[in-house]
Amino acid sequence: MAKRLILLSTLLLIACAIYIGLGAEGAWSFLLPYRATKLASMLLVGVGLSVATVLFQTITANRILTPSVMGFDALYVMVLTLLVHVLGGVGYASLPAALLFAMNVAGMTALGMLLFGLLQKGARGDIMRLVLTGLILGILLRSVTEFLQRMIDPAEFQMVQSVSFARFTQVEPSLLLLSALVTLPALALAWRMRTRLDVLALGDATATGLGENPKRGQAQALVLICILVAASTALVGPMSGGGGSFFGLIVTALAHVITPSERHRILLPSAALTGCIILVGGQTVMERLLDLTTPLTVVIELIGGILFLVLLVKRKRA
Amino acid sequence: MIRLSGVNHFIGGTQILHDISLELPKGGITALIGPNGAGKSTLLSLIARLTPLKQGEITVDTLKIGACADRDLAKVLAIMAQSTHVSARLRVRELVSFGRYPWHRGRPTAADDALIEAALARFELLEIGDRFLDEVSGGQRQRAFVAMAFAQDTDYLLLDEPLNNLDIAGARGLMRLLREMADNDGKTILIVLHDINYAAAFADRIVALKQGRIAALGTPAEVVSNSLLRDVFGTDAEISHIDGRPFVMV
Structure with missing residues (x-):
């Protein structure tokens, strides 16, 4: 396993080097900070979303769920649409980026805590009820968004559309710093939970028998998931166009194939590295080789959708 | 010693356990038997802290369920859940x-x-x-x-219907292993069993539950009787004895 993690790390380093170096024209003093900022944001989002997905799949004991079913992305797009609707395109564009970031993180964490409250309420509150509630909430938020988008000015609708997909092209260095300040401590806490997550994956009864309170562990993981997803989404935008992000799904499915282990000390770094390779590698191909301006997420959704179907059909165990 | 006093339990307004008080001494195998819905598994999961205890008190040695740290209890009590x-x-x-x-x-x-x-x-x-x-x-x-x-x-081991879905070889093999653990390693084992004959053959003590109350308590020879089958299980199967152990003729 260690060998495969080293291999993944090497691949990621190569991908980063190509991203920075390929097609470099012009002054390095301009190019390097510009590309490094984009690269750093991709790494941050790659690690954050991959780790969040692993945590989510562990506490829900389900391999085909990702945190986006909880409606985080839907909330982001709704807030965005609402702001453009109320302030107009120009008004929205003139909002300070840090304020938007703070609003988004706060909104998404609040949504997470609302669902988290549901988990705590009552002895019978279980994690699946929470997921279903999140799913329905997401649908509600999307319907509201769609309703608002129907009433919006077509030009402004174009603007909403263009920022509704994650983009790594315009990342503010100050936002990157903010996002890192939120993401890195959450990642450290997730890493500290690695053995406890292994135990939680055994199921509620067995985990209890081993002295690990499942509810407490699930709640803590959920808080980390909210923070990680909120920080990534607020930085670059939602990774999904609507139906539910397939990015996390691709990452964890690949990580399970590359490093077939259920131990989180293997799974967490493996998923994080895989996520970064997909983002950096994919962005390099899109941007440098194909010279496309299509957001990478559109391609990820397409591949992820197919993979999702394959996983569903292939799945032997419930 | 596992000690229960005044344990009541409700599920959605229905009382599952009625004022259960029970002392299980250290050592040996105790089987919890009773008809479906008698509250066997509920009782076991309360002791195992799989279900939060609402009324009454349960202690395992000096540890009080619901008050002691999960980690401390995990060093004293192991559980094997039904699923x-x-x-x-x-x-x-x-x-x-x-x-x-x-x-x-x-x-x-x-x-x-x-x-x-x-x-x-x-x-x-x-x-x-x-x-x-x-x-x-x-x-x-x-x-x-x-x-x-x-x-x-751990000193204590709780098992909830471990023989489910096992064939006769698997069931006997598992019960023999538990017997060995009780005899050679001094483990105290509490096990929920469906089959009275397995309880009679392998347990030192039997606790029979009926509608959330303790109906009988004692050695297999004391507990397994025609009246137990009639009053607790509602069936009139005959009982024969082989080597002093009772067997229900099914």
Whole structure:
């Protein structure tokens, strides 16, 4: 396993080097900070979303769920649409980026805590009820968004559309710093939970028998998931166009194939590295080789959708 | 000693357990029997803290359920739940190794590894140690869970209907292992059983529950009688005795 993690790390380093170096024209003093900022944001989002997905799949004991079913992305797009609707395109564009970031993180964490409250309420509150509630909430938020988008000015609708997909092209260095300040401590806490997550994956009864309170562990993981997803989404935008992000799904499915282990000390770094390779590698191909301006997420959704179907059909165990 | 006093339990307004007070001394196997819906599993899961205790008091040695730390209890009491479904794809050895978790909290030592290998050998799992749990037979799977509980090195072991879905060889094999653990390792075992004959053949004590109340308590010879079958189980099967142990003629 260690060998495969080293291999993944090497691949990621190569991908980063190509991203920075390929097609470099012009002054390095301009190019390097510009590309490094984009690269750093991709790494941050790659690690954050991959780790969040692993945590989510562990506490829900389900391999085909990702945190986006909880409606985080839907909330982001709704807030965005609402702001453009109320302030107009120009008004929205003139909002300070840090304020938007703070609003988004706060909104998404609040949504997470609302669902988290549901988990705590009552002895019978279980994690699946929470997921279903999140799913329905997401649908509600999307319907509201769609309703608002129907009433919006077509030009402004174009603007909403263009920022509704994650983009790594315009990342503010100050936002990157903010996002890192939120993401890195959450990642450290997730890493500290690695053995406890292994135990939680055994199921509620067995985990209890081993002295690990499942509810407490699930709640803590959920808080980390909210923070990680909120920080990534607020930085670059939602990774999904609507139906539910397939990015996390691709990452964890690949990580399970590359490093077939259920131990989180293997799974967490493996998923994080895989996520970064997909983002950096994919962005390099899109941007440098194909010279496309299509957001990478559109391609990820397409591949992820197919993979999702394959996983569903292939799945032997419930 | 496991001591229960004044334990009541409700599920959605229905009273499942009525004022249960019970003392289970250290050592030996105690079987909890009773008809479906008598509250056997509920009682066991209250002691195992799988279901939060609302009314009454349960203590295991000096630890009070609901008040003591989960970690401390995990060093004294191991449980094997009714559903042993694991969503993670684990190998037998990996599963057994989790038994040491309450002691090392994620940092296993050489001593932990030795105990895991010993548990695998003891339960004849060495050969299939590297197979996945979903690739072994039902009996081997249950044995792996018992081996995990054994590796946990606790004085008490609670099992909720471990014989479900086992054939006769698997069921007898598992009960023999439990008997050995009680006799040779001094474990105190509390087990919910469906089949009275298994309880009569392997247990030292039987606690019979009926509609959330203790209907009978004692050795198999004392408890298993025509009146128990009639009053508690509502059936009129005959009982014969072989070597002093009662058997229900089904």
